[in-house]
Amino acid sequence: MGSAGMTGGSELVAEDISVTFATRRRDAGHRALAGVSLGVRPGEIVGLVGESGSGKSTLGRVIVGLQQDYTGTLRFGGEVLAHRRTRAQRRAIQMVFQDPYASLDPQMTVWKMLEELLIVHGIGENREARRARSEELMRLVHMPPTLLDTRPAGMSGGQRQRVAIARALSVGPQLLVADEATSALDVSVQAGIINLFADLRAEIGLSILFISHNLAVVRSLCDRVAVICQGEIVEEAETRAVFDAPRHDYTRQLLAAAPDLP
Amino acid sequence: MTEVMIEKKRAGLMSRIGRTGRRRGNTHLLIGAVIVGLIVLMAICAPLLTRYGPIDQDFTATLQGPSWTHLLGTDNLGRDLWSRILFGARTDLFLATVAVAAPLVIGTAIGALSGYFGGWFDTIIMRIADIVVAFPFYVLVISLVFIMGNGVGSIFAAISIVSWVAYARIVRAETMVLSSTDFVDALKVGGLGSGRIVFRHLVPNVVSQAIVYAMSDIVANIGVIVTLSYFGMGIVPPTPDWGSMMADGQPFFAGGYYGLMVVPAAAVIVTSFGLSLVGDGLANVLRVKR
Amino acid sequence: MNGAGMATRKTDGPAGAGGERASAGQAPLLEIDRLCVSAHINGQDWRALENITLRVDRGETRGLVGESGSGKSLTLRAAMGLLPGSLSVTSGAIRFKGRDLLADGGKAMAAVRGTGIAMVFQEPAVALNPVMRVGRQITDSVSARRGWGRRQAREFAVELMDQVGIRDPKRWVEAYPHQLSGGMRQRVMIASAIACGPELIFCDEPTTALDVTVQSQILKLFSKLQADLHAGFLYVTHDLSVVAEFCSSLSVMYAGRIVEQSDDLKAMVQAPVHPYTRALLGAVPRIKGPIQRLRGLSSSAPPLTERSQAPTAPLAEVSPGWQVAPASPEEVELFETGVQAWEAQA
Ligand SMILES: Nc1ncnc2c1ncn2[C@@H]1O[C@H](COP(=O)(O)OP(=O)(O)OP(=O)(O)O)[C@@H](O)[C@H]1O
Ligand SMILES: Nc1ncnc2c1ncn2[C@@H]1O[C@H](COP(=O)(O)OP(=O)(O)OP(=O)(O)O)[C@@H](O)[C@H]1O
Ligand SMILES: [Mg+2]
Ligand SMILES: [Mg+2]
Numbered sequence: 073m074g075s076a077g078m079t080g081g082s083e084l085v086a087e088d089i090s091v092t093f094a095t096r097r098r099d100a101g102h103r104a105l106a107g108v109s110l111g112v113r114p115g116e117i118v119g120l121v122g123e124s125g126s127g128k129s130t131l132g133r134v135i136v137g138l139q140q141d142y143t144g145t146l147r148f149g150g151e152v153l154a155h156r157r158t159r160a161q162r163r164a165i166q167m168v169f170q171d172p173y174a175s176l177d178p179q180m181t182v183w184k185m186l187e188e189l190l191i192v193h194g195i196g197e198n199r200e201a202r203r204a205r206s207e208e209l210m211r212l213v214h215m216p217p218t219l220l221d222t223r224p225a226g227m228s229g230g231q232r233q234r235v236a237i238a239r240a241l242s243v244g245p246q247l248l249v250a251d252e253a254t255s256a257l258d259v260s261v262q263a264g265i266i267n268l269f270a271d272l273r274a275e276i277g278l279s280i281l282f283i284s285h286n287l288a289v290v291r292s293l294c295d296r297v298a299v300i301c302q303g304e305i306v307e308e309a310e311t312r313a314v315f316d317a318p319r320h321d322y323t324r325q326l327l328a329a330a331p332d333l334p
Numbered sequence: 335m336t337e338v339m340i341e342k343k344r345a346g347l348m349s350r351i352g353r354t355g356r357r358r359g360n361t362h363l364l365i366g367a368v369i370v371g372l373i374v375l376m377a378i379c380a381p382l383l384t385r386y387g388p389i390d391q392d393f394t395a396t397l398q399g400p401s402w403t404h405l406l407g408t409d410n411l412g413r414d415l416w417s418r419i420l421f422g423a424r425t426d427l428f429l430a431t432v433a434v435a436a437p438l439v440i441g442t443a444i445g446a447l448s449g450y451f452g453g454w455f456d457t458i459i460m461r462i463a464d465i466v467v468a469f470p471f472y473v474l475v476i477s478l479v480f481i482m483g484n485g486v487g488s489i490f491a492a493i494s495i496v497s498w499v500a501y502a503r504i505v506r507a508e509t510m511v512l513s514s515t516d517f518v519d520a521l522k523v524g525g526l527g528s529g530r531i532v533f534r535h536l537v538p539n540v541v542s543q544a545i546v547y548a549m550s551d552i553v554a555n556i557g558v559i560v561t562l563s564y565f566g567m568g569i570v571p572p573t574p575d576w577g578s579m580m581a582d583g584q585p586f587f588a589g590g591y592y593g594l595m596v597v598p599a600a601a602v603i604v605t606s607f608g609l610s611l612v613g614d615g616l617a618n619v620l621r622v623k624r
Numbered sequence: 625m626n627g628a629g630m631a632t633r634k635t636d637g638p639a640g641a642g643g644e645r646a647s648a649g650q651a652p653l654l655e656i657d658r659l660c661v662s663a664h665i666n667g668q669d670w671r672a673l674e675n676i677t678l679r680v681d682r683g684e685t686r687g688l689v690g691e692s693g694s695g696k697s698l699t700l701r702a703a704m705g706l707l708p709g710s711l712s713v714t715s716g717a718i719r720f721k722g723r724d725l726l727a728d729g730g731k732a733m734a735a736v737r738g739t740g741i742a743m744v745f746q747e748p749a750v751a752l753n754p755v756m757r758v759g760r761q762i763t764d765s766v767s768a769r770r771g772w773g774r775r776q777a778r779e780f781a782v783e784l785m786d787q788v789g790i791r792d793p794k795r796w797v798e799a800y801p802h803q804l805s806g807g808m809r810q811r812v813m814i815a816s817a818i819a820c821g822p823e824l825i826f827c828d829e830p831t832t833a834l835d836v837t838v839q840s841q842i843l844k845l846f847s848k849l850q851a852d853l854h855a856g857f858l859y860v861t862h863d864l865s866v867v868a869e870f871c872s873s874l875s876v877m878y879a880g881r882i883v884e885q886s887d888d889l890k891a892m893v894q895a896p897v898h899p900y901t902r903a904l905l906g907a908v909p910r911i912k913g914p915i916q917r918l919r920g921l922s923s924s925a926p927p928l929t930e931r932s933q934a935p936t937a938p939l940a941e942v943s944p945g946w947q948v949a950p951a952s953p954e955e956v957e958l959f960e961t962g963v964q965a966w967e968a969q970a
Binding site: 123124229258259260261262263264265266267270285286287288289291292315325326327328329330331332333334 | 691692806835836837838839840841843862863864865866868869889890893894903904905906907908909910911912915916917918919920
C-alpha cells in the first residue's frame with residue numbers, strides 16, 4: 073500500500089524500562105516492570121508472553137506512550153522517544169486493544185472514525201482522497217468497503233477487531249502493539265485475525281509487538297518471543313528455540329500448562 | 335472469546351430486561367408526551383384560545399364562577415382565570431425550560447472534563463460542588479433576590495448556580511466509567527487531543543443520561559419558580575404566573591372561592607406529572623439503546 | 625451419591641444414533657434424544673436446536689464444541705430445564721438415568737437440578753452472590769436440604785474447598801467473592817456445584833475467562849474430581865485444545881446441529897470426517913508440530929433467522945460410536961474453500 077505513508081522501517085529499542093505503581097500504603101509501591109529490555113526490528117513480529125499480571129500490558133503502554141511514568145530509554149529508528157512525543161512519533165507506533173467491544177466509539181460510523189484521524193493527522197487533501205484511503209484500509213483488513221458507513225454496533229467481534237486494526241493503520245504506523253488482540257475472540261475468528269497480522273507484515277512491512285498469554289497463538293505468528301515473569305524478561309529467543317528448547321523454568325511451566333491437541 | 339461472550343450475554347440479558355422496560359418506557363413516554371405537548375401547544379396558542387388578555391381587569395365582573403363568558407371564572411380584579419392560566423404556562427414553562435439549558439451545558443462540560451482529567455482538577459470541582467449543594471438553596475435565592483432584586487434574572491441565576499452540580503456529577507461518573515475502558519486509550523494512541531476526545535467522543539456517549547435528568551430538572555424548576563413567586567420573590571406582577579396566582583387567590587380561599595388557588599395548583603401538578611412521565615420513559619428507552 | 629428419590633426405572637429402549645452402546649439393563653446417565661428447540665421471534669418459530677442426540681455415561685467426559693452461537697449453551701440449558709422464555713422444546717426427549725425429564729411438566733427436572741445434575745458457569749464473578757460469604761454459598765442449598773446447622777455447614781464447606789484445591793480453606797471460608805482471584809472464584813463455583821454430590825456435571829466454558837496457568841490447574845482439578853466422584857461431565861467450550869486436554873469423547877456443533885461426534889476424541893481429532901470439524905481443527909494454533917497457516921472461518925454460525933429450515937438428514941455411523949452428518953456440497957464448499965472467500969468479502 074504505497075499511499076499508506078510508510079517511511080521504510082525503524083527499529084524499536086526499549087532499554088532497562090522500569091515502572092512502579094504507587095500503592096495505597098506509602099511503601100515502595102508495586103514494581104510492574106523491573107528493568108526490561110526488548111527490541112522489535114523492522115518487519116518483525118515479536119511475541120510477549122507471560123501470565124496475568126506479569127506486566128505485559130504495562131510494557132505495551134509504555135511503548136505506545138500511554139504510560140508516561142517510567143524510567144529507562146525508548147528509541148525508535150535511532151531517535152530517543154521523549155516522554156512528550158512529536159506527532160510523527162506518535163503516528164509511528166499504534167495499538168490494538170483486547171476488547172473490540174470496548175475500544176470503538178459506538179456512536180460513530182467506521183468512516184467517521186477513520187476520517188477524524190486522517191483529518192487530525194493531515195492525511196489526504198480532500199474528502200475524496202480520505203474516502204479512497206479509508207476504502208483502501210478496509211480492503212487491507214479484508215473488510216468490504218461498503219461497511220464504512222455502518223456503526224460497530226451490528227458487527228461481530230471479528231469484524232470489530234478488523235475495524236480497530238484499520239483505525240490503527242490509518243495513520244500509517246511502522247509498529248503495531250497488539251495487546252491480547254485475539255483473546256476475546258472465538259478460535260476460528262482468532263485464526264482470521266492472526267492471518268491478517270501475518271499478511272500485513274508481508275504486504276506493508278509492518279512490525280508487530282504481539283502481546284498474549286496464549287502460547288500457541290504466539291508460536292503460530294511470531295518470529296521471536298520474549299517471556300515475561302513478574303516484570304522481568306526471563307527468556308528471549310527465536311520462536312522455535314523457545315518452544316523446542318526452553319531454557320528458563322518459568323517458560324517450561326508455561327509450556328506445560330498450555331493445552332494442545334493430541 | 336471471554337469478554338466478548340460475557341458482553342454479549344450481558345447485552346442479551348439487558349435486551350431481555352430492556353424489552354419490558356422499553357414497552358413500559360414507550361407508554362410512559364407517549365402519555366407524558368401527549369400531556370406535555372398539549373400544555374405547550376396551549377401555551378403557544380394562548381392568544382387564540384381566549385378572548386381576554388391575562389392582565390385585563392374588569393371591575394364589573396369580579397370573583398365570578400365558571401361560565402361561558404369566563405370558562406374558569408374571574409379573580410378579585412375581574413381577570414379571566416383561563417387566560418391567566420394559559421399565559422402563566424407561557425411564563426413558567428418557558429422559564430423552567432430555559433433555566434435548564436445553562437446548567438445542562440455547563441454541568442455536562444465540567445463533569446466530562448472532571449471525569450476525564452481526574453486528579454487535582456477533579457478534586458477542586460467536586461469540592462466546589464459539595465459546597466454549592468451544602469448551601470441551603472432558598473437562603474441562596476433570597477440573598478440573590480436581595481442583591482439583584484425580584485424577577486426573572488434572580489431566579490435564573492439562582493437555579494444556574496445550583497443545578498449544574500447534578501449534571502456535572504452524573505456526567506462525571508459516566509465519563510469515568512467510559513474512560514477506564516480501552517475506549518479513551520485507543521483515541522489517545524490515535525493522537526487525538528484532549529478537547530476532541532472529551533467533546534467529540536465522551537460527551538455524545540454520556541449526554542443522554544444528563545438529558546433524562548433534565549426532564550426531572552424542569553419539574554424541579556417549575557416548583558422553584560412557582561414557590562418563589564408564591565412568596566412574592568419571583569415573577570413580578572402583573573406578569574401572569576401560577577405561583578403568584580395562587581398567592582393572589584389565597585385570601586379568598588376561606589370565602590369559598592376555591593378555584594382561584596386550585597386551578598393554578600392543578601396546572602402545576604398536571605404539568606409536572608406529564609414531564610415526569612416523559613423523563614421516565616426517556617430513561618427506559620435510552621437505557622435500552624446503550 | 626444422593627440421587628435420592630430418583631426412580632431408576634428401565635428405559636423403553638434407547639433411541640437415536642448412539643443406541644448401540646448402552647449395555648442392556650443400565651440406562652445411560654444422560655441421554656438427549658432428537659431434541660428440537662425453537663425460538664419464537666417476531667411471531668415466527670425458528671429452529672434453534674435440531675435433532676440433538678448425544679449421551680454421557682457415568683465416568684465419561686464429553687466435550688461439546690462449536691463456534692459462538694452454535695447452540696452449545698442452549699443444549700445445556702435445555703437439559704437443565706432453564707430455557708429462556710422465548711425458547712421451547714418442540715420435540716425429543718431428555719433422559720437422566722432413564723427417566724424422562726420433560727415428561728411430567730418439569731417436576732422431574734426440578735428434582736434432579738442441584739442434586740443429580742450440577743452446573744459450572746463461565747463467569748464466576750457473575751454467578752456468585754457478591755454479598756454472601758463463599759462458605760455459605762457453597763453449602764447453602766445442601767444445608768437447607770439436610771437441615772444442617774451453621775457449624776456443620778461450615779465444616780463441610782471447608783472440606784469441599786480443600787477438595788477443590790483452595791489452600792488454607794479455613795481462612796477463605798469467611799471471605800467474600802471479590803476478595804478472591806478469578807481462579808479461586810472458579811474453584812468456589814466448582815465446590816458449590818459438587819456440594820450435593822451430583823452424578824452429572826455441566827460445564828459452560830468454565831476456564832475461558834482464566835489465564836493459561838490457572839486454566840491448566842482447573843482442568844487438572846476436573847480430572848481429579850472425575851476420578852473421585854465418577855461423575856459424568858458435559859464440557860462446553862469453543863476451544864478444541866482445552867477439550868482435548870480433559871475430555872474422552874467429543875461432539876461438534878454447527879448452527880444448532882451436531883455435525884460430528886465420537887466416543888473416541890483422539891481418533892476423531894486425528895482424522896475428522898466432516899468438513900466443519902476439519903475447518904475448526906485447522907483454526908486451532910498448536911504448541912507442537914509444524915507451524916502452519918491457520919484457517920479462519922466465518923465470524924459465527926448464521927443467526928437463527930437465516931438458517932436453512934429444511935429438515936436435516938440423520939447422522940450416519942462412520943464406525944461404532946462415531947457419527948457424522950452428511951455435508952451438502954454447499955457446506956463442503958463453505959468450509960473447505962469458502963474460508964478465504966469469506967475473509968475477502970466480510
Ligand atoms: N494503573 C495501575 N495502577 C496500579 N497497578 C497497576 C496499574 N496497572 C497495572 N498495575 C499492576 O501492574 C502489574 C502488571 O499489570 P499488567 O496489566 O501489565 O499485566 P498483564 O501482564 O498485562 O496482565 P493481563 O494478562 O492480566 O493483562 C499487575 O500486578 C497490575 O495489578
Ligand atoms: N433467549 C433467546 N432468545 C432467542 N434466541 C436465543 C436466545 N438465547 C440464545 N438464542 C440463540 O440461540 C443460538 C444459540 O445460542 P447459544 O447461547 O446456545 O450459543 P453458544 O453456542 O453457547 O455460543 P457462545 O459460544 O457464544 O456461548 C444463538 O443463535 C442465539 O442467538
Ligand atoms: Mg494485559
Ligand atoms: Mg454459550
